[in-house]
Amino acid sequence: MKTCGVLVLFMTLSTACALRCYTCTATDPKSCTDTKSCPVIFNRCFSLKVDGYDMVTKGCQTSIACVGAVSCCEGDLCNGAFPTGPSVLLLLLVSSAIIALFL
Template sequence: MSTTAVTQVGISSKVSSKNCAVACQNVSMNFNISKMTMSCCNTDLCNAKDAPDPSTNVPNGKKCFSCDGNSCSNIMSCSGTEDRCIKATGTFGSQSWVVKGCVSKSVCDATALVPNVDGISCCEGNLCNGAQSVSQSFLFLCCSLLSYFLLH
């Protein structure tokens, strides 16, 4: 597998990684300030090329809500294979959080296996992931989702 993640919090950061995986699915996630793609293949040394840069994906017409600070009413455009909206909630210590964004179907198919996340729901309609506001720890969820896809 090959993974490329781009995060933009003040400054832009791009990280690419390559590894072997027991089970792998092509994945695209977009939480507005953090985007990730993962490409899978099944022959020796087939992951020589980086996964596509998620910041260069072409918008596909799908729209979902995303969170920024304490507001989850931002509307974002999905791109590439991101055909679902996602909403994930949880608690870390005494802090509750929610993240929203765009994901590919393969992320939704694996949500029950993501550790440290209480509730993940995916939906298919435009703006179907609601606009409510909640205190959040965005990087915690991203790390949980990313570690699941990298380690499984």
């Protein structure tokens, strides 16, 4: 039974560690609803709006490339137009507490 709990915790940790960002190229930033799990090398989410064009691009980025017109942020889905739900850390703590109580 303990092995099952450890396996569930490991799976929660592996999915919780991947950064998630909104990804799109659109004319309306609020219409960007697609999300993506970023590859390990990317540690920021970004938004780019070029002056003179009615387009916004959002996606995953490294901190080194966060210069100039590229607006970067840290945390899951931080580059969205709407506030996000509870943090991954809170979800991880709650799932760990549930596993500890019932196993």
